[in-house]
Amino acid sequence: INCRYAVTSSGCMIVVSNRLPFVLQRDEDGKFVRKASAGGLVTAVAPVAINGNGYWVGWPGVHLEDPDEPIPESDPWDITPTAGLKSDKVVPVHIDPVKFDDYYNGCCNATLWPLFHSMPDRALFRRDKWKSYVDVNKDFADRTLETLRRVDNSDQDIRNDVPLVWIHDYHLMIVANWIREAATEEGIRCKIGFFLHIPFPSWDIFRLFPWADEILQGMLACDMIGFHIADYCLNFIDCCQRCLGCRIDRKNLLVEHVGRTVRVRALPIGIPYDRFVHLAEKAPKVLSTNQKIILGVDRLDYTKGLVHRLLSFESLLENFPEHREKVSLLQIAVPSRTDVKEYQDLKEEIDQLVGRINGKFSTPNWAPIRYIYGCVTQDELAAFYREAAVGLVTPLRDGMNLVAKEFVACQLNVPPGVLIVSPFAGSGETMHEAIICNPYETEGASECIHRALTMPEDERILRMNYLRRREKLNDVNYWTKSFLQAMGSLATQNGVDDIE
Ligand code: GDG
Numbered sequence: 001i002n003c004r005y006a007v008t009s010s011g012c013m014i015v016v017s018n019r020l021p022f023v024l025q026r027d028e029d030g031k032f033v034r035k036a037s038a039g040g041l042v043t044a045v046a047p048v049a050i051n052g053n054g055y056w057v058g059w060p061g062v063h064l065e066d067p068d069e070p071i072p073e074s075d076p077w078d079i080t081p082t083a084g085l086k087s088d089k090v091v092p093v094h095i096d097p098v099k100f101d102d103y104y105n106g107c108c109n110a111t112l113w114p115l116f117h118s119m120p121d122r123a124l125f126r127r128d129k130w131k132s133y134v135d136v137n138k139d140f141a142d143r144t145l146e147t148l149r150r151v152d153n154s155d156q157d158i159r160n161d162v163p164l165v166w167i168h169d170y171h172l173m174i175v176a177n178w179i180r181e182a183a184t185e186e187g188i189r190c191k192i193g194f195f196l197h198i199p200f201p202s203w204d205i206f207r208l209f210p211w212a213d214e215i216l217q218g219m220l221a222c223d224m225i226g227f228h229i230a231d232y233c234l235n236f237i238d239c240c241q242r243c244l245g246c247r248i249d250r251k252n253l254l255v256e257h258v259g260r261t262v263r264v265r266a267l268p269i270g271i272p273y274d275r276f277v278h279l280a281e282k283a284p285k286v287l288s289t290n291q292k293i294i295l296g297v298d299r300l301d302y303t304k305g306l307v308h309r310l311l312s313f314e315s316l317l318e319n320f321p322e323h324r325e326k327v328s329l330l331q332i333a334v335p336s337r338t339d340v341k342e343y344q345d346l347k348e349e350i351d352q353l354v355g356r357i358n359g360k361f362s363t364p365n366w367a368p369i370r371y372i373y374g375c376v377t378q379d380e381l382a383a384f385y386r387e388a389a390v391g392l393v394t395p396l397r398d399g400m401n402l403v404a405k406e407f408v409a410c411q412l413n414v415p416p417g418v419l420i421v422s423p424f425a426g427s428g429e430t431m432h433e434a435i436i437c438n439p440y441e442t443e444g445a446s447e448c449i450h451r452a453l454t455m456p457e458d459e460r461i462l463r464m465n466y467l468r469r470r471e472k473l474n475d476v477n478y479w480t481k482s483f484l485q486a487m488g489s490l491a492t493q494n495g496v497d498d499i500e
Pocket of ligand 1: 197198269297298299332334374375376377378381398399400401402403406
């Protein structure tokens with residue numbers, strides 16, 4: 001395992017996320033086996049946790065009839081980053097299936113997801129779902145506390161630093177509440193950090209949530225709270241002041257709450273940059289076409305702006321007919337939340353729109369849109385990123401958006417292609433050399449695509465060089481390191497390295 005950074009003391013990082021870094025599946029003999037998850041987050045966090053002899057608390061991806069059924073060890077041939085996570089370090093959270101559905105679909109996906117993406121009209125507010133959210137967060141807190149007690153009782157004498165609990169994302173925003181409470185009462189030593197992977201909305205949106213105060217109080221039970229960009233930090237701090245009346249320090253990003261000072265930090269997530277470069281170097285050619293490819297890669301979600309994107313592409317073909325038969329839009333839409341009506345309707349709308357635009361402009365030798373509804377392998381993805389002339393990343397709202405970063409990492413050709421990003425994604429805030437494109441204005445967006453398709457080579461090279469350099473420096477390892485540093489939990493040769 002390639003682990004560049006370590007936590008300060010052995011056995012002291014406890015990662016808490018909705019899902020474990022793998023899911024359990026039955027093999028043909030009915031035995032549970034681990035199916036690894038290859039996301040960037042797992043790749044970055046798992047080595048640090050494993051190296052530090054840490055624990056991972058999460059839902060195992062299945063509802064077990066017997067919650068005491070042991071977690072299997074990883075396959076001996078497993079080379080994924082979680083392979084080293086021994087089963088005694090895995091802390092599964094078992095939840096009643098109905099309650100889990102209310103928490104996950106009812107509250108997380110139907111309420112918090114749209115609200116935090118500033119789409120309140122799509123959000124459902126139901127107190128029974130919120131109650132399940134609270135209950136499940138308490139279950140996660142209980143399992144984390146059991147783990148903390150175990151850590152606290154072992155190797156006490158060789159540890160001179162406190163365990164670090166790292167909680168992830170909007171599913172678990174109030175877990176810290178009970179950890180702080182019990183830790184204070186029982187004298188368990190720990191530091192609690194939280195990272196939100198989606199945007200934090202402004203006060204006028206956030207206040208629509210009937211239990212807004214409880215979320216803020218839950219988050220403020222942490223020592224440090226990380227967001228992707230400064231805007232989300234400022235929104236959060238503003239909400240703390242306006243909802244709870246906290247004293248705040250906007251300049252230093254501090255919030256005072258019940259006698260404690262909570263740090264807030266902008267920590268933009270990165271990608272495993274070198275891995276994507278490597279994939280792009282070795283992946284075989286995937287596209288045989290003379291047309292320039294404009295590439296979109298998204299989960300099929302209303303926040304990703306797929307309908308707006310298709311309309312902009314239609315407008316491009318309408319207003320700049322010189323691109324007809326010269327370019328194609330390749331859109332990969334990964335199925336997501338397929339059992340939810342809203343997502344089924346969105347798929348239907350996209351299917352129809354693709355059909356209409358293709359029907360309108362296709363010629364015997366050319367179809368303007370190639371649409372893949374499904375998942376491709378990471379090798380294929382890297383090859384698509386490499387061979388595309390334009391990366392079109394135009395969400396209506398997005399915490400960060402890793403696709404924009406993966407695209408630039410894989411752009412190995414000279415001269416390279418062009419990245420277009422929405423200003424409403426975290427990556428639009430940080431990837432300054434991309435063309436910034438407002439997806440809501442169809443005509444303006446089509447002009448952005450035209451500009452990308454006609455951009456001079458030297459400008460493309462200059463922009464892409466800067467973009468690639470930044471993503472290489474600020475990769476996902478750098479993000480993990482920055483988080484540990486902001487927590488004051490980064491081990492260096494000189495001891496603990498604190499950001500302040
Ligand atoms: C949340 C926040 C934030 C996509 N299609 C395929 C495929 N992918 C991979 C991409 C990328 C990932 O999925 C998507 O990442 P995003 O960042 O775009 O979006 P979310 O899933 O919504 O993630 C987001 C992120 O957390 C991290 O903090 O950036 O804002 O919403 O890595 O490569 N992978 C494969 N085949 C596909 O077809 N193999």
